[in-house]
Amino acid sequence: MRFTTIVITGWILLNGSLQSCNSPESKVLKPNIIVIMADDLGYGDLGCYGNQEIQTPHLDRMAAEGIRFTDYHSNGTVCSPTRAALLTGKYQQRTGISFVVTVAKRDLGLSLEETTFAESMKSAGYITGIFGKWHLGYDPRFNPVHQGFDEYVGFLAGNVDYHSHVDQAGYEDWWRGDQLIPEEGYTTDIITTHAVDFIKKHKEKNFLLYIPHEAPHYPYQGRASKADRQVGGEPGTDYPVRGSEEDYQAMHREMIEVMDEGIGNIIQTLKELDLDRKTLVLFCSDNGATRDVGSNAPFRDSKGTVWEGGHRVPAIAWWPETIKPRGVSHETVMSMDLFPTIVGVAGGSIPEDLDGISMKNLLIKGESLSERDLYWQYKSQRAIRSGEWKLVSLAPEEIPQLFNLKNDPEEAHNLAKTNPELVIELTQKLTDWEKEVNNHIKSSPQ
Numbered sequence: 001m002r003f004t005t006i007v008i009t010g011w012i013l014l015n016g017s018l019q020s021c022n023s024p025e026s027k028v029l030k031p032n033i034i035v036i037m038a039d040d041l042g043y044g045d046l047g048c049y050g051n052q053e054i055q056t057p058h059l060d061r062m063a064a065e066g067i068r069f070t071d072y073h074s075n076g077t078v079c080s081p082t083r084a085a086l087l088t089g090k091y092q093q094r095t096g097i098s099f100v101v102t103v104a105k106r107d108l109g110l111s112l113e114e115t116t117f118a119e120s121m122k123s124a125g126y127i128t129g130i131f132g133k134w135h136l137g138y139d140p141r142f143n144p145v146h147q148g149f150d151e152y153v154g155f156l157a158g159n160v161d162y163h164s165h166v167d168q169a170g171y172e173d174w175w176r177g178d179q180l181i182p183e184e185g186y187t188t189d190i191i192t193t194h195a196v197d198f199i200k201k202h203k204e205k206n207f208l209l210y211i212p213h214e215a216p217h218y219p220y221q222g223r224a225s226k227a228d229r230q231v232g233g234e235p236g237t238d239y240p241v242r243g244s245e246e247d248y249q250a251m252h253r254e255m256i257e258v259m260d261e262g263i264g265n266i267i268q269t270l271k272e273l274d275l276d277r278k279t280l281v282l283f284c285s286d287n288g289a290t291r292d293v294g295s296n297a298p299f300r301d302s303k304g305t306v307w308e309g310g311h312r313v314p315a316i317a318w319w320p321e322t323i324k325p326r327g328v329s330h331e332t333v334m335s336m337d338l339f340p341t342i343v344g345v346a347g348g349s350i351p352e353d354l355d356g357i358s359m360k361n362l363l364i365k366g367e368s369l370s371e372r373d374l375y376w377q378y379k380s381q382r383a384i385r386s387g388e389w390k391l392v393s394l395a396p397e398e399i400p401q402l403f404n405l406k407n408d409p410e411e412a413h414n415l416a417k418t419n420p421e422l423v424i425e426l427t428q429k430l431t432d433w434e435k436e437v438n439n440h441i442k443s444s445p446q
Contacts, residue, residue: 031319032279033121033342034209036263037086038256039079039133039159039217041313042289044297045256049314051295054253058264059283062318066281067327067363072315074287075335077304077378079158080135082286082335083212087116087136087147089339089354093377093437100158101135103169109137110147115351117339118148121208124348129202130154131194132212143178149210152177153194155187159217161243162187163227168241170233186223188215188255192262196269203273208342211266212286215259216294219243220251223258252293267318277321280345282338285313300411306376306383306392307411317363331362331369332385375433384430391426400427 043049047056048063075085075092084090084097087110092098095114110116118128129151130144135158137143144152153176157167163186165174174182183190195211219228220243228239235241245251263283270276288310289295291302296309303310315333317323336356343350344360361367374385382393388406402416402423416423 030125030206030346032207032209032275033126033346034211034266034279034281035086035338035342036211036213036266036281036283037083038213038259038283038285039215040287040289040294040303041216041256041285042294042296042302043299043309043312043314044295045216045289046314048316050297054256056256056260058260058267059316062263062267062281062283063316065320065325066316066318066323067329069315069317069329069331069333071330071332072284072313073332073334073374073376074285074311074313075376077287077306077310077376077381079133079217079286081378083134083136084110085334085336085356086286086338087118088114089117089336089351089356090114091336091355091375091437093434094355097136098377101137103138103157103167103171106138109139109142112141112146116148117343118144118208118210120148120339120343120348120351121346122148122150124343124346125206126346127202127205127207128210129195129198129207130210130212131198132191132210133158133214134212140178143175145177151198153183154191154212155214159214159219160187161219161227161229162214162221163225164229166227166229166231166233168229168235170229170231170235170238172231186258188213188258188262189223192265195262195266199266199269199273199275203275206346208346213259213262216252216255218248218290218293220245220248220255220293222251222254225251248293277319279319280342281318282315282342283318284315284335284338286335287311288313298410304378306378306381306394308390308405308409310378311376323363329362331359332374333359333369334374373429373433375430377434382430382434384426384433386426386429389422389426391423391430393427393430402426 048060074082076082078100080101081092084092084095128149130149132154134156138156155173157173160167160173167173228244233239270279288303299308301307301309340350340356340358344358376383380395384391390403390405391400393400401414403411
């Protein structure tokens with residue numbers, strides 16, 4: 001999963017300088033907000049992040065007209081954990097979603113006791129919609145319409161066939177609200193169509209629109225590909241999980257380009273309805289690219305790891321006449337920061353128990369984010385970021401590794417032996433954090 005885009009008020013200068021202009025406040029008191037999240041999109045998969053092969057003119061233009069983040073991180077290194085953190089503004093471990101939610105665990109999902117950003121935005125007077133991938137619970141009680149969203153069309157699984165909309169386990173998986181209602185079409189195009197219709201329908205109101213795309217997650221299928229999965233089929237026997245197309249890279253490229261085309265349609269719709277200057281758009285990915293398809297350049301490793309390539313992903317914020325064109329931010333940001341940011345920009349009430357911090361003043365006034373330690377954990381892998389230092393622990397029995405990301409963003413030079421005291425300090429912080437967040441884990445949500 002790969003990255004997220006946000007449109008927010010603020011004046012941002014080039015080279016990472018974030019300085020306020022004449023007025024420190026947004027010209028729009030309650031902007032519309034659109035959060036777009038790609039799935040398995042790597043740091044190096046967009047033109048504006050250096051990719052010369054994949055054509056992403058619309059995202060590139062958004063980056064040129066807004067803010068491109070160079071140090072944005074997904075909370076998780078795989079799908080479900082990042083989505084839980086994004087929606088709740090907390091480390092996903094606190095919500096009990098530190099793993100990939102699968103069809104085999106139908107009794108598990110994001111607890112209804114959690115407050116989502118959709119619920120907070122509804123309280124602030126916003127109409128809320130989600131179109132695309134949920135992946136936070138298969139049982140109907142975990143459906144997005146019970147988690148603060150007024151409208152939902154999409155799929156519940158980690159991925160579906162882009163044409164038949166059958167999930168990886170052979171189940172039909174296309175929903176309207178909490179009802180299974182099939183719909184024809186290429187997944188990415190359907191998501192875009194519903195998003196555009198939502199904007200047109202609610203153009204006179206304040207709206208929050210969450211667009212979690214499937215692209216470019218496998219199965220690797222383009223618009224002209226055939227459907228591989230059928231209801232009741234066995235993965236690996238009746239169909240290849242990743243799809244039958246032989247050229248994965250070509251399909252991956254097309255899937256990103258089709259997503260970019262759809263994002264362009266959304267931006268054009270905002271302009272035609274004179275909503276562009278009234279809308280904050282945020283774009284990001286849910287984690288890094290897979291090891292064999294996609295690019296996490298220049299960072300180390302891939303999805304499913306706590307190395308930078310697993311969680312440092314592209315992110316863009318766009319808001320015409322509020323964000324200065326061609327701004328670049330080097331501030332360290334996490335998925336969980338989007339909740340307090342969008343609710344704060346909307347003038348809503350931000351829950352006090354969040355781990356994320358608001359970027360509102362960074363975007364509007366050019367203020368730096370407060371110093372904090374950040375953490376990642378997936379299975380036996382753990383990592384802590386403290387300033388320019390990052391400690392990586394791949395297994396309890398292995399000696400932790402230490403890197404200076406300012407001088408070595410590729411994590412190529414282990415400095416643990418020359419900084420033993422820092423290794424001890426960061427290891428203890430990591431251990432204390434893991435104990436603290438695990439104390440909040442909920443058992444099977446009710």
